[in-house]
Amino acid sequence: MSGTSLWREAAVVAGKDLRIEARARVALGQILPFGLIVILLFAFALDPDRGVLTRVAPGLFWIAVLLATLLAVGRAFAIETHHNARDGLRMAGLDGGAIFLGKAAAIALQLAVLEVVLGVAVIVMYGVDVHGLGVVLITATAATVGLAATGTLYGVLAAGLRLRETLLPLLLLPVIAPVMLGATRAFEDGLGGVPGDAWPWVGMLGVFAVLYTTIGVMAFGALWEET
């Protein structure tokens, strides 16, 4: 299939998923408050020592994003289960790679909005200073693409299974450990350390994002058919 057609079909799928989310407001009404509660609970738990809270802020931020990713990925495939919409999407004749890109893009966009809100919450509640805004933004972009691509790929694996809600974290968490590690380290450098030290971690996040996006475009169609 041509590249133009792939991107056109991906845009159709992403538009559909985002329109459903805008209408259902699950991301806004459930996933976002969930992320904020996680950030708030850590603030209460570690409040006696503001120094610790500031130091662990990058890790806590990405843990909140990670948990929200699990919910967003689960939701992205749950909408295909009602009224057998999954078969409808299969019958739509869309390329598997386009479905992957569309779903991953919709998840990434929702995560990006979530990260902005959670980032503001972390700055306000944890008293974090941002020294390298550029590094932070590039890190967040690369990590978000990696999380969305990996989540979409493993989401379709779990989608056809009866125990998908519990299996998805088991499948996904070990795979995205490098994203958690790289994003946390890069954020540490971008927030309170030396921003220039973050680039190796940013590079690793970029490689991870490209790798899993490529694998997803190539493999999603077969997984979508067989699971």
Next chain:
Amino acid sequence: MSLVIRLRTVVCLLGRFPALAGADLDVAAGEILLVSGPNGAGKTTLLRLVAGLLAPYSGEAEVLGHDLYHDRLAARRKIAIVGHETYCYDDLTARENVEFFARAAGRGTADVDAVVDRVALGDAARVVHRGLSAGQRRRLALAVALVRGPELLLLDEPHAGLDALGREVLADVVRDAPGEGRTVVMVSHELEIARPLATREVRVDGGQTAAVTPMGATMTEPAAKSTVSAPAVVPAVTP
């Protein structure tokens, strides 16, 4: 003679159960084929196989010139199915659902308008799927299928849940199909309604296409295209 569907001793498994146990079927372009048979006979499996939603286990299976073993996606681009479910999204309006499938097929707003009018959705087009009545949902499912301009339209119990208006719309769609270059395969238990629309009837029982009835409504040479034989191979697997 242009064959739209060509099945030879096709076995299709649901798990380990052979839901189709050696089905043979030829369907020519422009036919309106009625598939009848008792519950659990394999009618829906036959339709899902032809739609490319299920893969054959053995036998020869071609739809619109595409091999169903290796080329199902290409076949699906020319096929639409109206099944027991609507295949639609609860949080989108009826029109938004139609628009999604139209855009996926590279079609535009004019196609959406035409199809919404054709199935007489009216004001219901602006209602989210979860707010539609059963009859409106059936008409929406028909709209979603038609908007893609399929060469082969598969209908699984299309009369179920339809009111008088819906049945009229459906009858028009089926009758107009040959003139629009479309072939129709229709599974139905409501034979008194479905038979007058069909040009030929195939009975499925025990996972096999067991009998053929030339209807002769509009086809000029139905008998030559109606060959259905007993299965050559029946898998030993038991339910």
